[in-house]
Amino acid sequence: MTPRTTRLSLDRLQSSDLDAMWRIHSDPRTNVHNPAGPLPDRKSAERRLDEWMKHWREHGFGYWSVRHDGRIIGFAGLRTSAWNGRSSLNLYYRFDPEAWGHGYAAEAATAAVDIWRSTLAKRPLIAYTKSANVGSQKTALAAGLERRPDLDQFTTDPEGADIVFALGWPRK
Numbered sequence: 096m097t098p099r100t101t102r103l104s105l106d107r108l109q110s111s112d113l114d115a116m117w118r119i120h121s122d123p124r125t126n127v128h129n130p131a132g133p134l135p136d137r138k139s140a141e142r143r144l145d146e147w148m149k150h151w152r153e154h155g156f157g158y159w160s161v162r163h164d165g166r167i168i169g170f171a172g173l174r175t176s177a178w179n180g181r182s183s184l185n186l187y188y189r190f191d192p193e194a195w196g197h198g199y200a201a202e203a204a205t206a207a208v209d210i211w212r213s214t215l216a217k218r219p220l221i222a223y224t225k226s227a228n229v230g231s232q233k234t235a236l237a238a239g240l241e242r243r244p245d246l247d248q249f250t251t252d253p254e255g256a257d258i259v260f261a262l263g264w265p266r267k
């Protein structure tokens with residue numbers, strides 16, 4: 096489960112990814128629409144990386160470090176989650192701003208969706224984002240997810256509801 100795309104290597108996370116984890120997740124530009132904000136310190140990046148590596152050990156899949164020309168330009172992949180009380184998989188992507196606008200996020204997200212379709216589709220796939228986060232929404236659509244207003248969740252944070260894109264979630 097560590098595929099290559101045309102331009103990217105998608106690798107199981109390892110502890111040596113910490114510098115990139117910290118660089119990308121502490122950058123205010125990658126967290127403009129994230130109510131939790133950028134990671135505040137390296138220790139919190141280390142904790143998050145540990146948690147994501149544990150997910151790999153427990154489930155055999157997870158988030159990847161995404162490399163282009165050998166350099167980590169982002170993180171993307173699938174993780175177990177729950178939405179509306181139902182077991183599901185979360186599609187994640189967060190990329191270095193220097194790498195935005197080249198279709199890399201869509202390429203990595205599409206690889207994740209392909210894996211979901213071939214081996215993990217027993218559980219629905221979800222991507223959620225704030226309505227102002229147009230880039231995230233376009234990436235979800237580019238990867239083949241469908242807009243599902245019926246699954247949106249109201250939140251009290253200033254950016255408003257989480258709007259949802261999904262695959263494999265039955266329509267009523």
Ligand SMILES: CC(C)(COP(=O)(O)OP(=O)(O)OC[C@H]1O[C@@H](n2cnc3c(N)ncnc32)[C@H](O)[C@@H]1OP(=O)(O)O)[C@@H](O)C(=O)NCCC(=O)NCCS
Binds near residue numbers: 230233
């Ligand atoms: C969302 C994000 C991963 C997109 O990265 P990217 O590499 O620029 O995306 P891509 O180049 O693959 O673009 C995919 C599509 O989204 C569009 N897009 C990307 N950023 C956009 C933006 N800010 N506004 C409008 N459209 C945007 C692209 O034009 C492309 O559309 P197309 O398929 O019609 O050509 C990146 O902006 C990011 O890391 N944001 C911060 C983290 C984040 O918000 N993650 C989602 C959490 S919910």
